Amino acid sequence: MPVPEATQRGNLKVYLGYAAGVGKTFQMLADAHAAVERGVDVVVAYFEPHARQDTIVLIEGLDVVPHRKLDYRGRTFQEMDTDAVLERKPRVALVDELAHTNIPGSQSTKRWEDVQVLLDAGIEVWTTMNVQHIESLNDQIWQITGIQVRETVPDWVVRQAAEIVAVDVTPEALLNRLKRGAIYKPEMAQKALTGFFKGSNLGALRELTLRQAAHEVDLRQSAYDKTSGFQVSRVSESRPDETAGDKSKERILIHITADSSSAMLIRRGRRVADFLHADCLALFVHKTAEITDLPAAEREAVEKHLRFAQNLRIDTQILAGQDIPRTVVEYARRSQVSQIFVARPRGRLRQRLLGRNYAEDIVRMAHDLQVTVVADRSRRQAS
Amino acid sequence: MRMPCAGISLDCFHQILPLGLFSIALREPSRGFTLSLDDCTMRVSELPRPSPERLLLQAQAEENKRWGARLKIFLGYAPGVGKSYRMLDEARRRHERGEDVVVAATQLQQSEDLQAILRKLELVPLLQKPAGQAVDVEAVLHRSPQVCVIDPLAAMNPPGSRNSHRWQDVQELLRNGISVLTSVNLLHVEEYKEKVQAITGKDTAETIPKSFLLAADDIVIVDVPTDLCLWRLGEKLTSIGISNSQERQLSELRELALLLTAEVVDAQLESYVHAHGIEQVFGTQERFLVCITPDSNAQAMIESGKRNKERFQGELHVVYVCQRGRPEDDSSTVETYLEAARKAGATTEVLESDDPIAAIAEFARQRRITQIFIGHGSHENWRDRFFGDPVLRLIRAAEGIDVRVFPR
Numbered sequence: 042m043p044v045p046e047a048t049q050r051g052n053l054k055v056y057l058g059y060a061a062g063v064g065k066t067f068q069m070l071a072d073a074h075a076a077v078e079r080g081v082d083v084v085v086a087y088f089e090p091h092a093r094q095d096t097i098v099l100i101e102g103l104d105v106v107p108h109r110k111l112d113y114r115g116r117t118f119q120e121m122d123t124d125a126v127l128e129r130k131p132r133v134a135l136v137d138e139l140a141h142t143n144i145p146g147s148q149s150t151k152r153w154e155d156v157q158v159l160l161d162a163g164i165e166v167w168t169t170m171n172v173q174h175i176e177s178l179n180d181q182i183w184q185i186t187g188i189q190v191r192e193t194v195p196d197w198v199v200r201q202a203a204e205i206v207a208v209d210v211t212p213e214a215l216l217n218r219l220k221r222g223a224i225y226k227p228e229m230a231q232k233a234l235t236g237f238f239k240g241s242n243l244g245a246l247r248e249l250t251l252r253q254a255a256h257e258v259d260l261r262q263s264a265y266d267k268t269s270g271f272q273v274s275r276v277s278e279s280r281p282d283e284t285a286g287d288k289s290k291e292r293i294l295i296h297i298t299a300d301s302s303s304a305m306l307i308r309r310g311r312r313v314a315d316f317l318h319a320d321c322l323a324l325f326v327h328k329t330a331e332i333t334d335l336p337a338a339e340r341e342a343v344e345k346h347l348r349f350a351q352n353l354r355i356d357t358q359i360l361a362g363q364d365i366p367r368t369v370v371e372y373a374r375r376s377q378v379s380q381i382f383v384a385r386p387r388g389r390l391r392q393r394l395l396g397r398n399y400a401e402d403i404v405r406m407a408h409d410l411q412v413t414v415v416a417d418r419s420r421r422q423a424s
Numbered sequence: 425m426r427m428p429c430a431g432i433s434l435d436c437f438h439q440i441l442p443l444g445l446f447s448i449a450l451r452e453p454s455r456g457f458t459l460s461l462d463d464c465t466m467r468v469s470e471l472p473r474p475s476p477e478r479l480l481l482q483a484q485a486e487e488n489k490r491w492g493a494r495l496k497i498f499l500g501y502a503p504g505v506g507k508s509y510r511m512l513d514e515a516r517r518r519h520e521r522g523e524d525v526v527v528a529a530t531q532l533q534q535s536e537d538l539q540a541i542l543r544k545l546e547l548v549p550l551l552q553k554p555a556g557q558a559v560d561v562e563a564v565l566h567r568s569p570q571v572c573v574i575d576p577l578a579a580m581n582p583p584g585s586r587n588s589h590r591w592q593d594v595q596e597l598l599r600n601g602i603s604v605l606t607s608v609n610l611l612h613v614e615e616y617k618e619k620v621q622a623i624t625g626k627d628t629a630e631t632i633p634k635s636f637l638l639a640a641d642d643i644v645i646v647d648v649p650t651d652l653c654l655w656r657l658g659e660k661l662t663s664i665g666i667s668n669s670q671e672r673q674l675s676e677l678r679e680l681a682l683l684l685t686a687e688v689v690d691a692q693l694e695s696y697v698h699a700h701g702i703e704q705v706f707g708t709q710e711r712f713l714v715c716i717t718p719d720s721n722a723q724a725m726i727e728s729g730k731r732n733k734e735r736f737q738g739e740l741h742v743v744y745v746c747q748r749g750r751p752e753d754d755s756s757t758v759e760t761y762l763e764a765a766r767k768a769g770a771t772t773e774v775l776e777s778d779d780p781i782a783a784i785a786e787f788a789r790q791r792r793i794t795q796i797f798i799g800h801g802s803h804e805n806w807r808d809r810f811f812g813d814p815v816l817r818l819i820r821a822a823e824g825i826d827v828r829v830f831p832r
Binding site for chain 2: 264
């Protein structure tokens, strides 16, 4: 087995599931035991202390780096001790629950940030997460389940993984585990049955996970082909325009405003750009190129959206322009944008009176461009 | 060799008695689509109809249900992913929980792990015939267990057997109230045979129809990284991710298997939605609806639709929209568009209505469309000037759906 050099960045492997209890941690630990048998130096860097009994049993026989204990508001919490893992310097570190937010006072805010530190130090990391924690799927998850997922992981973190493994189980088996109390304690299980685990949620999330995993597998094939010049008779037919060169390369421009729908728009734009292998830019237009003269609340919202876009690896730009829709459309023409993403107008009259949604004006003006009016997925229809 | 296999001692097994909401839905075979719109507002040129074979399988699934028999299929993208292990481990757990389990067919080659499990289970030996072996259906029926394991599913029975294919044996067991656990490789699904052959050069005569998978009560994909899959087949272990051309090929199969499973799950979801009268479940699959009008740049829109369908592994619908009392394209032009659409893998329909925008919005809701493609309006006729740009009206009407407006 090739051992990475000390300076080489570690590989990341993600076990992807669709709900708590599908068996992500279990499979990760089972794979770890198999690796240990082959002589690989594996440590458990973080596991949920409240995990299920049959999972905890699997920790036995594996080397565990003790958790860091932190007191916060009179209670003791456990976090991964990143420094201790670095010092131990294993070949592979297991880090459960990638989407976890650390307790205030920890070294970093998010666990995925700790994982970056380990990867940078050349340690291979295996981790677990559910599909609903992928940032760009946030609105779709809300639309499907009605549940707002707060802890998310930026898509690029998942994208950098060398390997994604789908952990699949039938919803029926999952529900049986839940009813038997194998996932949550009885009172929580009852709540879960009427919430996240209810009705069509599990089926929809499962389908989403399988499609996401297929997409991730596909991306890694393209990446491999690019570096190796490998040619395979492609059956998934997902790049029909490869020979067409850059001419067919799409460029997506996201029009950011202070409106809260911008977050949704950024996520959707990012996702579509990923699937179409398109460039993605975001633009905010204001009367002057300085946004400091905006009212405080508005400025904060815009800055938040710009930061969010940058966090999803989207180039952002602020332009001065009196006529906002015109400035957006002209910028799009100048920058060879093929598609403009705008948010769907909300509440016809009010929004029009406030003049804060430019979707219709942009559609009217950009006769020579494609304009995608993105639905507000944060508002669910009756189901 | 130890199999680091998925969810091994987790309780994948399900009881047959307590049927939660979900399990009832999953037992519904998926149905063909029926239009509930008034015929006079919508003319439909091509309705997707389930094949006779599919209908037959659905009818059989219905019948099995009465007896409480369930079919669970473990799907893998190649040998070595660990399907047999995961399936037999579930059989073992069921046996330990008191279910009456027998094994009626096993793979020829068995790892030590598999043998260890098999020793704990009751076997019904294969029927030995001069030309080969077959599941001893009669013996299994006579023994009448609750659950029967058949590994693998895809096999041809020797001449003179009760059924020509093993999957037909499985149907017979299900009809007699015996639940079946079985495993299959992507290569052995008839509709994928050619694709797999194109990638790996491997061919097989032993296949099962895809409709058999779609009619299963449960399907589970056993997904494993390609390096581990090859390692289990005796190759040298590489680092994670795609490291060589062999893994690259397997990765292609892996993607296909994940998408096939997603498709089966989607069919189950649709039945669930149907059974529970939920009007709309927001899509996990991208579904594109391209609306062609007499004024639009049909070719560009269909091309883009095709590209999006391929990239998102989604569905493509193309409708030709005409409004009563307005000039239409001549029918040969329309037919050319629709033919191009079908060639691009779309289902096509013709919508005719006094209010095309409402018809499109309604159609989109029914088909769980996630993106509508439409051409920029022309602003040329009095009607649009009076009622407003139809595109803007569609944007307002299509709540929850993206609308992508194309240059004319």
